[in-house]
Amino acid sequence: MIHDTTIVFSRELRPVLRDPFSVIFTMVQPLFFLVLFSPLLPEETGLQWFVPGMIVMSCLFGAGSTGGNLLFEMQTGSHERMLVSPLRRPALIVGRALKEIVPTMVHSVLIIAITIPFGFRPHAGAVLGLLMLAIMCVGLGALSYSLALASKNKEWIFWAVQQTISFPLLLLAGMLLPIEGGPAWLQFLSKLNPLSYLVNAERELFNGEVLTANVGLGLLAAVGVAALGLWVGTRQMRQAVA
Amino acid sequence: MTDTMIRTSALTKRFTVKKETVEAVRGLDLRVTRGEMVALLGPNGAGKSTTLRMLTTLLPPTSGEAEVAGFDVVTRQREVRARIGYIGQGNGAGHSQRGRDELVSQGRAYGLSVADARTRAQELIDSLDLGAVADRVVSSLSGGQRRRLDIAMGLIHAPELLFLDEPSTGLDPQNRANLQEHVVRMHAEHGTTIVLTTHYLDEADALADRVIVIDHGKLIADDTPERLKADHAGDRITLTFDSEDELRRAEGHTLGIAAVHNGLTLTLRAAGGRHLVPKLMRGFDEAGVQVSAVEVARPTLDDVFLALTGRSLREENQA
Numbered sequence: 377m378i379h380d381t382t383i384v385f386s387r388e389l390r391p392v393l394r395d396p397f398s399v400i401f402t403m404v405q406p407l408f409f410l411v412l413f414s415p416l417l418p419e420e421t422g423l424q425w426f427v428p429g430m431i432v433m434s435c436l437f438g439a440g441s442t443g444g445n446l447l448f449e450m451q452t453g454s455h456e457r458m459l460v461s462p463l464r465r466p467a468l469i470v471g472r473a474l475k476e477i478v479p480t481m482v483h484s485v486l487i488i489a490i491t492i493p494f495g496f497r498p499h500a501g502a503v504l505g506l507l508m509l510a511i512m513c514v515g516l517g518a519l520s521y522s523l524a525l526a527s528k529n530k531e532w533i534f535w536a537v538q539q540t541i542s543f544p545l546l547l548l549a550g551m552l553l554p555i556e557g558g559p560a561w562l563q564f565l566s567k568l569n570p571l572s573y574l575v576n577a578e579r580e581l582f583n584g585e586v587l588t589a590n591v592g593l594g595l596l597a598a599v600g601v602a603a604l605g606l607w608v609g610t611r612q613m614r615q616a617v618a
Numbered sequence: 619m620t621d622t623m624i625r626t627s628a629l630t631k632r633f634t635v636k637k638e639t640v641e642a643v644r645g646l647d648l649r650v651t652r653g654e655m656v657a658l659l660g661p662n663g664a665g666k667s668t669t670l671r672m673l674t675t676l677l678p679p680t681s682g683e684a685e686v687a688g689f690d691v692v693t694r695q696r697e698v699r700a701r702i703g704y705i706g707q708g709n710g711a712g713h714s715q716r717g718r719d720e721l722v723s724q725g726r727a728y729g730l731s732v733a734d735a736r737t738r739a740q741e742l743i744d745s746l747d748l749g750a751v752a753d754r755v756v757s758s759l760s761g762g763q764r765r766r767l768d769i770a771m772g773l774i775h776a777p778e779l780l781f782l783d784e785p786s787t788g789l790d791p792q793n794r795a796n797l798q799e800h801v802v803r804m805h806a807e808h809g810t811t812i813v814l815t816t817h818y819l820d821e822a823d824a825l826a827d828r829v830i831v832i833d834h835g836k837l838i839a840d841d842t843p844e845r846l847k848a849d850h851a852g853d854r855i856t857l858t859f860d861s862e863d864e865l866r867r868a869e870g871h872t873l874g875i876a877a878v879h880n881g882l883t884l885t886l887r888a889a890g891g892r893h894l895v896p897k898l899m900r901g902f903d904e905a906g907v908q909v910s911a912v913e914v915a916r917p918t919l920d921d922v923f924l925a926l927t928g929r930s931l932r933e934e935n936q937a
């Protein structure tokens with residue numbers, strides 16, 4: 377199983393290694409928010425508050441849309457080819473989902489590097505924050521692949537669902553604006569969103585608070601999403617037919 | 619080692635789409651022995667791909683059974699997968715990948731070491747003339763190059779049984795001939811058992827030891843191309859006349875053979891065409907009928923299909 381997962385993982389990673397700049401092109405979205413949105417934030421929030429949210433956002437959009445690659449391979453035929461190979465079915469999704477860690481980490485490090493000259497100061501706890509983020513992006517990646525498998529040959533379903541889910545998750549997690557000041561119903565919805573816990577945890581970790589309840593909740597949310605994603609994805613892949 | 623590579627009994631696949639049931643494959647009984655090269659021939663929608671997908675573990679049969687390389691396709695999927703090669707209708711190589719990378723990872727997937735996979739990839743790149751494009755991104759390859767890469771992917775582990783779904787569809791005649799050559803060579807050099815689907819009659823005729831004709835999910839004939847033609851279709855004699863008038867008079871002198879009338883031509887179908895023509899001509903001569911052209915053609919698989927179904931495969935494919 378580890379052998380098979382490694383094969384799938386390295387196959388997925390190879391185009392990225394062959395063409396590293398492609399990773400940078402996929403991170404324009406958080407960059408736009410950093411450049412065009414963060415200057416509008418009130419004084420008291422600032423980059424220390426905003427950047428950890430942007431890192432989670434890059435994971436949400438990066439890993440969340442990765443199913444599009446699988447969808448394309450389902451259409452061209454290479455997914456079918458891999459289904460016929462002796463690779464264990466769960467490896468086909470686990471290897472793919474694990475690969476999401478690489479672009480997510482590259483994006484995060486780049487976002488941090490870009491914002492440091494503008495006054496962003498990450499605390500050492502950020503390392504733990506990135507680890508947590510890696511776990512979350514595996515889960516989101518696996519869910520995105522599951523959605524691709526479920527959409528079958530209807531590409532529009534995948535993109536419609538992906539967009540419809542991503543934006544509420546983004547807004548309700550308080551990545552752009554604080555949720556605390558909002559109405560009670562919005563705060564309630566925010567509590568249902570696992571990304572909210574991750575965003576809170578990241579903010580505390582990047583600012584040097586490590587052993588807090590929020591960090592624990594964030595970790596729990598990341599592990600929960602990863603477990604759910606891999607479980608759903610593995611089930612789907614086992615049942616996949618061409 | 620068993621000599622039967624594929625055995626199916628009453629293999630059936632039904633699809634239900636929006637409450638409508640499509641019987642894609644109905645009760646197929648097949649047997650393929652080691653070393654055979656078999657073509658599944660049939661029009662679009664006949665159920666060829668569905669059959670291949672069941673045999674390659676991609677689709678569970680609705681009912682019936684199939685054993686491939688000695689293992690049940692439902693209960694022993696991993697064993698089947700390890701022993702077969704499958705080249706589907708699409709492109710096996712990922713479009714964002716490089717050909718050589720895909721060959722190596724395919725080799726790894728079939729249990730080769732990295733070094734062996736590299737060596738094997740190079741062998742296949744050489745033998746399939748992919749040297750110039752193997753290190754390019756797959757999406758930049760031409761249709762023919764991609765298809766050759768697909769073949770290389772399917773052969774990486776030198777499978778004892780290879781399935782090819784419409785290997786040459788969409789290729790120009792030159793690339794088709796080139797690809798067929800590769801398939802023939804593989805079969806001759808390694809004794810690989812090959813099952814391919816095609817809706818090209820000449821392809822089935824040229825490649826296959828045995829042709830299995832499928833229509834509406836059912837097997838309607840199964841024999842060597844020669845036997846099929848001898849059993850189901852005679853030679854075709856085409857007579858062309860200068861006028862409707864001549865043609866009409868000729869119709870009374872066809873030695874009792876049924877003639878199909880089309881424009882200014884009459885088509886007769888009978889065994890031993892070469893011996894019949896002189897007799898026919900003598901009859902026309904005596905009756906004073908002028909024939910402007912005579913043509914005798916050996917039957918094709920299309921004639922077989924026509925005889926079996928009343929439809930022409932050539933026209934079906936164009937439709």
Ligand SMILES: Nc1ncnc2c1ncn2[C@@H]1O[C@H](COP(=O)(O)OP(=O)(O)O)[C@@H](O)[C@H]1O
Binds near residue numbers: 642660662663668669
């Ligand atoms: N996944 C599917 N869902 C529903 N119908 C299908 C599916 N696959 C094939 N069919 C139907 O089954 C029939 C046989 O298809 P197929 O095996 O692809 O034919 P062929 O390969 O001979 O052209 C067709 O009527 C096709 O529309």
Ligand SMILES: [Mg+2]
Binds near residue numbers: 663666667668707784
């Ligand atoms: Mg087909």
